[in-house]
Amino acid sequence: MNTFQIIDWRFHLGEDRNAWQKHYDDQQWQTVRVPHDWSVTQDFVKEASSGTGYLPGGIGWYRAHYSLAELGVEKDQIVQLRFDGVYKNADVWVNGYHLGNRPSGYSSFDFDITEMIRMAPNDDVVVAVRVDHTDLADSRWYNGSGINRPVTFVVMEEVFVDRYDVTFVTEEVANDAAKVTVAVKLSNHTGEATQAEVAVELRELGGNSCLVFPTQPVTIAACRKQEVVFRGELAGAALWSPATPNLYELITIVKHDGKESRFVQKTGIRTFSFNADTGFEINEEALKLKGVCLHEDAGCFGTAVPTVVWLRRLQKLKDMGANAIRMAHNPHSQNLYDLCDALGFLVFDEAFDEWENPKNKWWQGHNVYPPKFEGYAKDFPAWHKKDLVDMVQRNKNRPAIVAWSIGNEIDYPNDPYQNPLFEEMTGNNDNNKPEEERQYNPNRPNTLRLTTIGKTLGKILRREDPTRPVTLAAAFPELSSQTGLLDDLDVVGYNYKEHLYEADHCRFPDKPFIGSENGHGYRQWLAVVENDYISGQFLWTGIDYLGEAHGWPIHGSGAGLLTMAGFEKSNYWLRKSWWSTELTAKLFTLPSDSHAEHPEWLPVFRKWNYPPATPVEIRLYTNGENITVKNNDEVIPMMFDKQTGYYRSVREFVAGKLTVTATRGEESVHDSLQPLGEATQLVPLVWQDRTAVERLQKNAVSLEEIQQVQLTFCDKDGQRTFTEQQIWFDEQASDCQLLGIENGDLADITPYTVAGRRSYQGQLIAYVAGEPGSRAVFCTEGLPPVTVNL
Secondary structure (H helix, E strand, O other): OEEEEOOEEEEEEOOOOOOOOOOOOOOOOEEEEOOOOOHHHOOOOOOOOOOOOOOOOEEEEEEEEEEHHHHOOOOOOEEEEEEOOOEOOEEEEEOOEEEEEEOOOOOOEEEEOHHHHHOOOOOEEEEEEEEEEOOOOOOOOOOOOEOOOOEEEEEEOOEEEEEEEEEEEEEEEEOOEEEEEEEEEEEEOOOOOEEEEEEEEEEEOOOOEEEEOOOEEEEEOOOOEEEEEEEEEEOOOOOEOOOOEOOEEEEEEEEEOOEEEEEEEEEOOOOEEEEOOOEEEEOOEEOOEEEEEEOOOOHHHOOOOOHHHHHHHHHHHHHHOOOEEEEOOOOOOHHHHHHHHHHOOEEEEEOOOOOOOOOOEOOOOOOOOOOEOOOHHHOHHHHHHHHHHHHHHHHOOOOOEEEEEEEEOOOOOOOOOEOOOOOEOOOOOOOOOOHHHOEOOOOOOEOHHHHHHHHHHHHHHHHHOOOOOEEEEEOOHHHHHHHOOOOOOOEEEEEOOHHHHHHHHHHOOOOOEEEEEEOOOHHHHHHHHOOOOEEEEEEOOOEOEEEEEEEOOEEEEOOOOEOOOOOEOHHHHHHHHHHOOOOOEEEEEEEOOOOOOOHHHOOOEOOOOOOOOOEEEEEEEEOOOEEEEEEOOEEOOOEEEOOOOEEEEEEEOOOOOEEEEEEEOOEEEEEEEOOOOOOOEEEEEEOOOHHHHHHHHHOOOOOOOOEEEEEEEEOOOOOEOOOOOEEEEOOOOOOOEEEEEEOOOOOOOOOOOOOEEEOEOOEEEEEEEOOOOOEEEEEEOOEEEEEEEO
């Protein structure tokens, strides 16, 4: 089997009804590289939808030219054209032949183009794709527009293993011996019954085969598939877990008519379970899920996010102590799952945010009426089964995935379903809604319909994959626990309903529970720690994201622990003190406000600059057992706040230095703050994590040659200042390509195509690509240019 990724395309933003034709002249079109997101290359405009980040959509056309000779298709070989995802409403042509349409922007799909290739009049194979994203208020977050996931040609023999036709299952692990089952389906496109041989090997990545299954002969009817099942036991299995994400290569070898072809994918060996009383176990060891929810954009890249950009972000979350990710609220790009497998993140994969009826879509600001009602609901009746099956089939062999979610907040009242069991809803985001939007209206769809749909989706999932539990993220379990929606679930997810855990554990003693979406507070985390039957939590969110914006010019959500630029917020360090096993201590300060209703929500700063005698609150985020905080030589008593989960003290500011030493056993860690001076230098730092990169290389995860350059305004002592000043990429002095700049400021509506951006809280990140030895030059007013050698 040979695979050719189609990277170089020509692109036109706008309608052109003739662009499907093979002979169409596209020489004047823009050249782009796929994955590609055109929305993020446009200007932010107030007329667009706040829900999707004030970025335009529209209609776009892509055309790619590929050499038939380069494909090297031999007689009787099969050719497929595979798309990992197109957002959205994609129509596809090859050499002018219309192959079909796929509405969902999250699903993968493919076409057999063998006949079109054989009838090609010349060497030029033309792929044309029309993308329709005109219903811009179609989501509550940003999804981008275009071919934002990879596209490939795949050339196979007439008897072959199709895209999802190998299934790997760990049946049992005992005494380091793993019993595994591999089911292989062979496709026969010869036009007549034929015989073949199939063999399977399990191999350490980059190493020798450690389990070789006996070759099996198989007879396959014409134009049919035939399944062959292999069972074996692997002694000394290297198990996959968040702490030890060991992966194997699963190699399927097909011999037919004197030819041999190989199908290779990665997998892992592990067992896991969700228990109604004891929570989650992996490989028979208890583990709390310390999870974050993630959408799939990355600021200036939109939803066409390079793997190496995800790597920097995920590694920071892992360093914080996170071990799980909930894919909110749709299947994500395959490179993100690759990283979860390789780095050791447990995954809840989620299919839908709405079913047959649309949710409110805020397009003028969050909860600003009237809403719009565009989105996936119009396609759900015809496409939900195919889209759900696609999610399972493409990810079923990934060890990271431990649950399938059929929906997020499907049961949100009045949005659009209602039930006579309540007359007024108060709760998540309801306080500022009009009164009539919280009242029972018998003319709205009844929530009992959700129970019927939920059972249908659960049945599909269990048929496709009986090894993983079915879950759902419930927004209104007060009602859904009475309508039967939760009855069919294998794991029950609650969004922001920790106060119901105890009573509902008693009501449903056989149901495992998890926090599928949670706030960042200490009490929410203690609800997990103090109750064995709660498997864990997923914070909303791990990283800031585009969309779900509260109003112009704010174009994203600031709910993350990392900014969109991938920089740590203060709550990142607080969460690390709760989640990480690594000894940590971090100091923050803020002007004291004794009248604040929620002082824990006030912004804090890494600084020790205040007017003399100003009351200042000192906060310390640490997991140390013993701490000593000093202002110069004076020891400052610190009290642990059981409501917020950190140490605090209020005192009058005294200039000098603020220090902390935290110890745990023989370990110690230090942190300090001192007055910040004026910015005297722009300091570049090219992000590197050799351990993470080496792990990915070992696991055969390819990384793009992209350098992530962090630029920080520092004072003479090298401390980060809070300078907000324009930084420019000098295109003339540089001999590399600028891919984008992100500062993490959700109010900055500078177009992402501009080669400069204002720093935010003293820093930003620039993404550049170039040959080794090339240079990137950055300029800012009043300071010397900075040259970064790649």
